[in-house]
Amino acid sequence: MTDLNPSEPTSTASPSVILVGVDFGVPHFDGELEELGLLAQTAGYTVADRVSCKRRAPDPALFVGSGKADEIKLLAQSTGASEVLFDQALSPAQQRNLERHLGLPVNDRTLLILEIFAQRARSHEGKLQVELARLQYLSTRLVRRWSHLERQSGGIGMRGGPGEKQIELDRRLISDAIKRTKERLGKVKKQRATQRRQRERRDAFNISLVGYTNAGKSSLFNGLVKARTYAADQLFATLDTTTRQLYLGEAGRSVSLSDTVGFIRDLPHGLVDAFAATLQEAVDADLLLHVVDASNPAHPEQIASVMGVLKDIGADQIPQILVFNKLDAMDPATVPALLVDLMELDGQSVPRIYVSARSGQGFPELRGMLAERVMSQVGEAGDMGPYDQGSFEGIENT
Structure with a gap:
């Protein structure tokens, strides 16, 4: 490995x-x-x-x-x-x-x-982010592992004391590689910022899907926007952010919906830092759809892990809707009588809805909740005008 x-x-x-x-x-x-x-x-x-x-x-x-x-x-x-x-x-x-x-x-x-992450990254940005995280991890592993390769003496005639040691060479090479990768990622961040400014000029309402890995975010994304984003019953099936337009008939306009990388317990801080550009979609969102695997008994701990990462990236204060997915996989005895209610999350009452991305159950109610939230926030910010379904072009990072 x-x-x-x-x-x-x-x-x-x-x-x-x-x-x-x-x-x-x-x-x-x-x-x-x-x-x-x-x-x-x-x-x-x-x-x-x-x-x-x-x-x-x-x-x-x-x-x-x-x-x-x-x-x-x-x-x-x-x-x-x-x-x-x-x-x-x-x-x-x-x-x-x-x-x-x-x-x-x-x-x-x-x-x-x-x-x-190295196996799954497909976009140029994703590969750069993985490479940065990998280099940052390796930079901490240089603990005299290659001492047998040290150049014990330097200079002509072997005078002048010990030469540069292999560990020093490795540290310098990795440091240079980290610097180059950060510079390349900086350019990608500027491109993303340009895309976000374009959406802001169009008065786009941005919604980001977040959640624990394998909670069904990509399946939910595909069901809502009729896309073909890769989705599988495995951890980290999606790494690269994909953005599509979702038309909400009740609100009479389209919104921007982004599928982001899944979180996990004890997510390496190096990955959080390295994926700052991708996670920026969540930071800049107007609303977060926090997707939860309702069939997993450990979902309370998974919710806490996601909230921890959101706090790390500065997105914990963004309004959320908890989407308890995989309703079809729940034990019938645990299925609640009300599929739409409120849940206490970090001392606040947050809307919660149970859905099944596989069958589509709960999708009409979820669309209604999104439309209500969009109209509410648009009303507070002023009339932004209706948008038809073709107002935006889908954006996907490849």
Whole structure:
């Protein structure tokens, strides 16, 4: 997993991995490592076995302690696993010590998410963002891993003391690459800003879909605007922002609807920073459709994770409508009597609606809620005039 270049040829056989999770007493600990397993499968790995344990604090050297590390080593030998994946972020020193102890590559949740993003990014902007996040991650991994390549002396006649060490070369090369990638991303941000200004001049009302990964955002997007955005029952099926126009007959105008990348628990901060240009669609939105997987028992924790990321990017104060998707997949005993109600979210009452993107159930009511919100906000800002269905051209980043 150390190479994140999606253009490199890969083996047809799926490498097997052992999943490791440590319970430090946090409320959202996934004892069965289900989400990490889904991430591993999404990245193309086969799960050989799972290991979980409890600790008060991470071991400074091996994260799990020497005894548990020995257990993982024996398990890897018996299952033939070729790699070990941790559900938590490892420090560079812990990663290096574990690799020496286990004799296998060791990686963490952060790198796994980065690899998935590298595989899925399709747009020029998305690839740049992944590359920036990858470089920023690698810049923290330079902990004397290549000390055997150091140039121990410099200058003619081997005088003048030690020459430049390999770690210094790597750090300088990565620093230069980060600088170049940021400059290229800056140009992309300017292009996006131009697109947003064009929409603002047309008095466009902007709605962004946000939510936990695999909550069904892209399926909902496709159902609302009759688009063909890629949607699949897997994590991070959509990475690149897609914008289309949605005509609301009740409001007599079109609005701009954007499908953004899904969030996840413990989303690496490097990815939040690197995807600032993509997530800017959410920051600049007039309304957020917060899509929730109503059939997932862990949806309260997923809502909290999404709200945390929205706060990180400065979008937590934007008005929201909670869209509880996958109504058709819910246990019949848990289906509420009222499909439209209010829910407390961060101390505020937020409109909530239950829908099924697969069957279309609840779509008319959702369109009505959107039209009501548009007319309400347009009325506060002044009469912006009606727009017919062809007022805007669809915009998609490819």
